[in-house]
Amino acid sequence: AMLNRLVLAIKNQSRETLRAWSYQCESIIAQRSRRVQQLFSFYQSVYGTQGLKQLWRAYYRNEIQPPIRGMMLSAVGIMGLNMKRLSSDGFDWSKERLSLSNFDLCQRDIDFINTLSVNQLCERCQTKKMKYCYCMLGNQRCRKGGIVVPPPTSDQKGMKEEQAASISNCQKALELDARSSPPGHVRIQAQEDRNWEPYFSKNEFSIWRREERSSLYSYKVYARFDDITADDFLHVQTDLDYRRQWDDTALRLELISEDPAPGSNSHLIYWEMQWPRLFANRDYVYCRRYHKDEKKKMIFICSRAAKHSTYPSISGKVRVTDYWSLMVIKPFRGFHEPGLHFVLTYYDDPGIPIPQNIKSWVTQKQMPEFLTKMYVATKNYACSRAIKMKDMFNSFTLINDEYTANDQRGSWLGSLSRHRRKLNDNERER
Numbered sequence: 166a167m168l169n170r171l172v173l174a175i176k177n178q179s180r181e182t183l184r185a186w187s188y189q190c191e192s193i194i195a196q197r198s199r200r201v202q203q204l205f206s207f208y209q210s211v212y213g214t215q216g217l218k219q220l221w222r223a224y225y226r227n228e229i230q231p232p233i234r235g236m237m238l239s240a241v242g243i244m245g246l247n248m249k250r251l252s253s254d255g256f257d258w259s260k261e262r263l264s265l266s267n268f269d270l271c272q273r274d275i276d277f278i279n280t281l282s283v284n285q286l287c288e289r290c291q292t293k294k295m296k297y298c299y300c301m302l303g304n305q306r307c308r309k310g311g312i313v314v315p316p317p318t319s320d321q322k323g324m325k326e327e328q329a330a331s332i333s334n335c336q337k338a339l340e341l342d343a344r345s346s347p348p349g350h351v352r353i354q355a356q357e358d359r360n361w362e363p364y365f366s367k368n369e370f371s372i373w374r375r376e377e378r379s380s381l382y383s384y385k386v387y388a389r390f391d392d393i394t395a396d397d398f399l400h401v402q403t404d405l406d407y408r409r410q411w412d413d414t415a416l417r418l419e420l421i422s423e424d425p426a427p428g429s430n431s432h433l434i435y436w437e438m439q440w441p442r443l444f445a446n447r448d449y450v451y452c453r454r455y456h457k458d459e460k461k462k463m464i465f466i467c468s469r470a471a472k473h474s475t476y477p478s479i480s481g482k483v484r485v486t487d488y489w490s491l492m493v494i495k496p497f498r499g500f501h502e503p504g505l506h507f508v509l510t511y512y513d514d515p516g517i518p519i520p521q522n523i524k525s526w527v528t529q530k531q532m533p534e535f536l537t538k539m540y541v542a543t544k545n546y547a548c549s550r551a552i553k554m555k556d557m558f559n560s561f562t563l564i565n566d567e568y569t570a571n572d573q574r575g576s577w578l579g580s581l582s583r584h585r586r587k588l589n590d591n592e593r594e595r
Contacts, residue, residue, distance in 0.1 A: 262349035274508035306330035383512035411542035487514035
């Protein structure tokens with residue numbers, strides 16, 4: 166009988182212990198789930214969906230170790246298959262993805278930024294009253310093997326030697342950190358062996374141009390901003406939802422397709438741009454890719470016209486089929502710290518003959534205005550993000566009473582939270 170009572174007591178005690186343990190576990194899991202949900206909402210509101218993806222990728226690369234990493238790779242592989250099935254829209258990313266070697270065309274832009282402290286104006290840049298000169302560096306020619314040819318003198322030998330050399334011979338591979346980026350095949354076709362010439366300077370912008378075809382020019386824009394970060398600048402350019410808010414010339418801006426390959430950062434986009442009255446609007450279907458290089462502390466963005474069967478040319482709009490752009494962003498220090506340089510190079514063929522005064526208007530007025538709006542949008546984005554961070558942190562409480570299973574077993578955080586609330590209640594009563 167004594168043994169039976171002992172067994173029965175152990176069973177009853179075990180049942181109560183198990184019930185208390187289960188209740189405590191449920192409360193802890195509920196509390197942790199709420200915290201995870203709050204953190205997820207916080208980071209999504211601060212960085213956006215795209216920024217949240219980048220944050221997760223950075224954490225995944227640096228923190229997750231095998232065998233968990235292998236399990237995650239399997240899960241990502243399954244998700245990739247599903248994404249491919251869902252995005253079967255006729256666009257073959259394996260063939261149409263932009264190559265990272267396109268960013269090799271930015272080598273001289275990087276050299277230009279790195280040598281700004283010793284930049285000197287050539288005669289033509291002095292005549293145009295430019296702030297900086299890109300011509301002396303950008304038009305430098307090399308023999309095969311990368312041997313630089315000095316500027317020609319008045320003698321005929323020097324002229325012939327320069328003509329035998331080329332600008333493209335000076336091009337070097339950037340050797341980007343592309344371990345987590347899939348390869349691409351599509352290249353931007355630019356007239357690398359034609360010379361840059363000064364165009365104009367306005368406010369903080371310096372612009373040069375190069376003839377790509379007869380009376381059609383590519384343009385290179387340099388500017389620096391001291392009070393915005395490179396990460397915010399990248400976000401403003403790549404977030405289509407936000408661009409619809411600050412760019413009033415973007416009548417339509419739609420994401421057609423996103424490359425399912427992890428680390429590609431490639432998107433297919435439709436864009437309709439408003440033109441002045443008496444001119445038809447221009448629209449584009451283009452592929453965009455960006456690359457953030459942590460080692461070089463630089464961000465690269467390239468775009469190129471593409472095609473998609475569900476976005477054919479529309480009557481009343483002029484489809485731009487010959488378009489490309491390259492941008493390099495170099496922060497003063499880190500990606501999250503204020504201050505950056507950038508060089509943008511772009512070209513598009515409007516498709517029909519346009520008077521020279523309209524071309525000049527677009528380049529001299531619209532481009533600086535657009536870049537200024539982009540700068541202001543970046544400032545506004547940084548400000549709104551700071552406000553969201555403040556509001557979200559203020560909304561966090563140390564502990565929630567609804568998820569505290571036992572008031573006596575609450576942690577010191579809970580005691581502190583309750584003590585603070587009691588003090589606040591006493592102050593109100595007074």
